[in-house]
Amino acid sequence: MPPSGNRSTPVIKDVAQLAGVSVPTVSRYLNGTAKVSTEKREKIAQAIKLLDYKPSFVARALANKVMDSVTMLTSLSTYWATTEVNSGAEHAARDHGFLFGVTSLDGISDDEIESTINRVLSANPAGLIISESDELVIQLLHQIPKDIPLVLIGGSRGDAPYQVIPSEREGGRVITEYLFGLGHRNVVHVHRREGPNNNTRTLGWRDAMTDAGIQAMEAYQVGTDLSESVELGRKLAQDEDLTAIFAGNDETAISLIKGLRDEGVRVPEDVSVAGYNDQIFAKMWDPALTSYSQNFVELGRQAFEMLYAQIEAKRSGEEPPEPECRVVEGELIVRDSTAAPGRRG
Amino acid sequence: MPPSGNRSTPVIKDVAQLAGVSVPTVSRYLNGTAKVSTEKREKIAQAIKLLDYKPSFVARALANKVMDSVTMLTSLSTYWATTEVNSGAEHAARDHGFLFGVTSLDGISDDEIESTINRVLSANPAGLIISESDELVIQLLHQIPKDIPLVLIGGSRGDAPYQVIPSEREGGRVITEYLFGLGHRNVVHVHRREGPNNNTRTLGWRDAMTDAGIQAMEAYQVGTDLSESVELGRKLAQDEDLTAIFAGNDETAISLIKGLRDEGVRVPEDVSVAGYNDQIFAKMWDPALTSYSQNFVELGRQAFEMLYAQIEAKRSGEEPPEPECRVVEGELIVRDSTAAPGRRG
DNA sequence: CTGAAAGCGCTTACAG
DNA sequence: CTGAAAGCGCTTACAG
Numbered sequence: 173m174p175p176s177g178n179r180s181t182p183v184i185k186d187v188a189q190l191a192g193v194s195v196p197t198v199s200r201y202l203n204g205t206a207k208v209s210t211e212k213r214e215k216i217a218q219a220i221k222l223l224d225y226k227p228s229f230v231a232r233a234l235a236n237k238v239m240d241s242v243t244m245l246t247s248l249s250t251y252w253a254t255t256e257v258n259s260g261a262e263h264a265a266r267d268h269g270f271l272f273g274v275t276s277l278d279g280i281s282d283d284e285i286e287s288t289i290n291r292v293l294s295a296n297p298a299g300l301i302i303s304e305s306d307e308l309v310i311q312l313l314h315q316i317p318k319d320i321p322l323v324l325i326g327g328s329r330g331d332a333p334y335q336v337i338p339s340e341r342e343g344g345r346v347i348t349e350y351l352f353g354l355g356h357r358n359v360v361h362v363h364r365r366e367g368p369n370n371n372t373r374t375l376g377w378r379d380a381m382t383d384a385g386i387q388a389m390e391a392y393q394v395g396t397d398l399s400e401s402v403e404l405g406r407k408l409a410q411d412e413d414l415t416a417i418f419a420g421n422d423e424t425a426i427s428l429i430k431g432l433r434d435e436g437v438r439v440p441e442d443v444s445v446a447g448y449n450d451q452i453f454a455k456m457w458d459p460a461l462t463s464y465s466q467n468f469v470e471l472g473r474q475a476f477e478m479l480y481a482q483i484e485a486k487r488s489g490e491e492p493p494e495p496e497c498r499v500v501e502g503e504l505i506v507r508d509s510t511a512a513p514g515r516r517g
Numbered sequence: 518m519p520p521s522g523n524r525s526t527p528v529i530k531d532v533a534q535l536a537g538v539s540v541p542t543v544s545r546y547l548n549g550t551a552k553v554s555t556e557k558r559e560k561i562a563q564a565i566k567l568l569d570y571k572p573s574f575v576a577r578a579l580a581n582k583v584m585d586s587v588t589m590l591t592s593l594s595t596y597w598a599t600t601e602v603n604s605g606a607e608h609a610a611r612d613h614g615f616l617f618g619v620t621s622l623d624g625i626s627d628d629e630i631e632s633t634i635n636r637v638l639s640a641n642p643a644g645l646i647i648s649e650s651d652e653l654v655i656q657l658l659h660q661i662p663k664d665i666p667l668v669l670i671g672g673s674r675g676d677a678p679y680q681v682i683p684s685e686r687e688g689g690r691v692i693t694e695y696l697f698g699l700g701h702r703n704v705v706h707v708h709r710r711e712g713p714n715n716n717t718r719t720l721g722w723r724d725a726m727t728d729a730g731i732q733a734m735e736a737y738q739v740g741t742d743l744s745e746s747v748e749l750g751r752k753l754a755q756d757e758d759l760t761a762i763f764a765g766n767d768e769t770a771i772s773l774i775k776g777l778r779d780e781g782v783r784v785p786e787d788v789s790v791a792g793y794n795d796q797i798f799a800k801m802w803d804p805a806l807t808s809y810s811q812n813f814v815e816l817g818r819q820a821f822e823m824l825y826a827q828i829e830a831k832r833s834g835e836e837p838p839e840p841e842c843r844v845v846e847g848e849l850i851v852r853d854s855t856a857a858p859g860r861r862g
Numbered sequence: 863c864t865g866a867a868a869g870c871g872c873t874t875a876c877a878g
Numbered sequence: 879c880t881g882a883a884a885g886c887g888c889t890t891a892c893a894g
Contacts, residue, residue: 231887295574453798576871
């Protein structure tokens with residue numbers, strides 16, 4: 173609340189007057205951009221407290237040519253992982269005193285994308301976080317001026333100088349190796365269409381298969397229509413050699429389980445089925461699903477921290493930080509849908 | 518891309534020079550704030566296109582004392598409904614050329630809340646959307662200057678002059694009446710702790726119960742630990758008169774179903790169980806869950822539209838729109854977990 | 863260490 | 879209809 177008598181919210185001039193100093197001095201005090209005598213420091217501090225003065229973001233942004241804000245460019249705005257990524261980044265931004273903007277790129281035509289991005293840039297954000305979803309977003313990287321700090325979430329290693337990615341490929345490997353460790357001789361993989369990047373679960377599965385000396389194996393691909401996966405489960409039930417399935421996501425996993433059961437195959441007694449993502453229902457399922465959990469909130473947080481380092485370096489005229497592709501590790505969650513091979517093995 | 522030769526991004530002065538007019542004239546053209554001769558209009562239009570000029574958000578914000586941006590104040594940032602609400606609001610904002618900011622209030626201490634809000638306000642947003650989660654947020658409404666456009670999502674009817682709420686109470690009523698319509702004589706309700714507002718599922722259930730002439734019935738309250746609900750399911754299985762349960766959310770519903778089944782009670786043959794929220798797993802469950810689906814994306818969209826109407830009115834000096842509490846209707850989704858009463862009924 | 867001056871990019875009265 | 883001037887709230891050289 174501004175003190176009574178003062179009509180609107182206080183500005184730097186009010187502080188200067190009350191403290192008996194000039195406006196630039198208050199500015200220097202605020203930003204630590206030059207020494208201010210102890211005496212004046214105290215007076216200014218008092219005045220600020222008294223008036224409950226908050227510097228204007230926009231005036232600052234205009235003078236500095238850059239706003240204390242970052243914006244997240246995203247598609248798939250309602251995808252559950254996006255939520256967590258955004259939340260992690262937003263909290264970190266907030267804690268550093270940065271405003272956090274979100275602009276989605278889904279649902280607009282290709283030629284509107286450029287103007288949307290220009291609009292975002294015209295707000296002078298200090299940096300951008302781009303969260304990858306498809307090829308389009310990667311292309312978009314090239315449309316962004318090189319001098320604006322940027323970090324890419326996801327994508328292939330090397331798509332951008334500053335990048336943070338979830339341990340997707342590692343996750344695929346871990347879950348497959350876990351199944352091998354249980355004693356299974358082979359792990360069948362079922363997945364949906366994956367992006368063209370080099371950090372996928374399927375590649376991780378293949379890594380583990382190769383290490384295990386199994387090369388020829390093909391993965392099954394399914395669509396998002398779950399009945400297709402149920403159908404596949406029924407079909408796979410016929411394969412007497414099958415003992416372990418790594419499904420690329422939890423929904424596919426439970427659908428496969430349904431299909432297997434339809435044919436009298438028990439999970440995990442006859443066939444182990446692991447999912448991926450550790451979605452909310454994974455632990456509630458019967459049997460509770462073994463899965464792989466990514467820490468998307470942390471992914472968002474690290475993306476902001478990485479961006480912040482660039483922003484600070486730029487601001488203080490230092491060398492930019494070393495380019496880096498940070499990977500945020502997920503975690504294997506073992507539950508009841510996987511076990512050592514039974515009669516089939 | 519700025520034309521070669523021009524170092525940085527073009528500003529209004531560049532446009533004015535190229536078009537051979539004064540800066541204010543370009544401004545008038547841009548904002549339609551005064552007539553500009555056709556001749557100059559064309560020259561300006563050309564210059565803008567040639568330079569690919571975009572007005573600076575922040576300069577505009579400083580001059581206008583208000584930025585073309587809205588910010589969403591929220592808690593529960595990773596809650597699934599929050600995501601959808603945000604997405605709906607963000608898309609609407611984007612389509613109106615507004616920047617969209619998000620600031621979460623969770624995870625900060627009570628005394629940081631005020632300064633966080635002040636920070637948000639110091640960016641001169643044109644309006645605020647507050648998405649209700651708990652009492653705290655409602656109190657917070659009073660800390661916000663009256664002259665800034667605002668809409669509240671959720672809360673009790675009347676908590677704010679401009680409000681948009683999901684049909685929660687109506688949903689509770691609809692689902693209960695649906696069960697009565699199936700022939701059930703009584704509907705037991707199990708819910709988690711609900712906010713103190715007057716728009717809850719439980720109140721809707723009670724409305725329907727009262728209409729059916731059943732008043733004394735108490736609801737069961739459970740925590741978020743699902744094993745508690747499983748336990749309750751086992752206990753309820755003993756009640757030979759029980760034929761229908763309305764669970765306040767899908768997770769509780771499936772847990773109750775587990776408990777009932779543990780005791781040999783079949784769903785829906787012996788007992789119907791309806792959930793609420795229509796979460797992603799509802800349709801995948803066995804039996805697929807009857808539930809009530811809210812359109813949270815639409816909720817967010819309408820919130821922005823309502824805010825936008827206020828912003829426009831204020832900007833053009835018109836009377837503000839009539840206060841309004843809009844309700845966004847959800848939808849009953851009938852699936853396999855509910856049926857007419859069987860042997861018990 | 864500190865003030866007067868100029869500028870960030872735009873808009874809004876003020877005079878034509 | 880249109881230009882010259884002043885201002886939005888802050889920061890950054892420039893001189894002390």
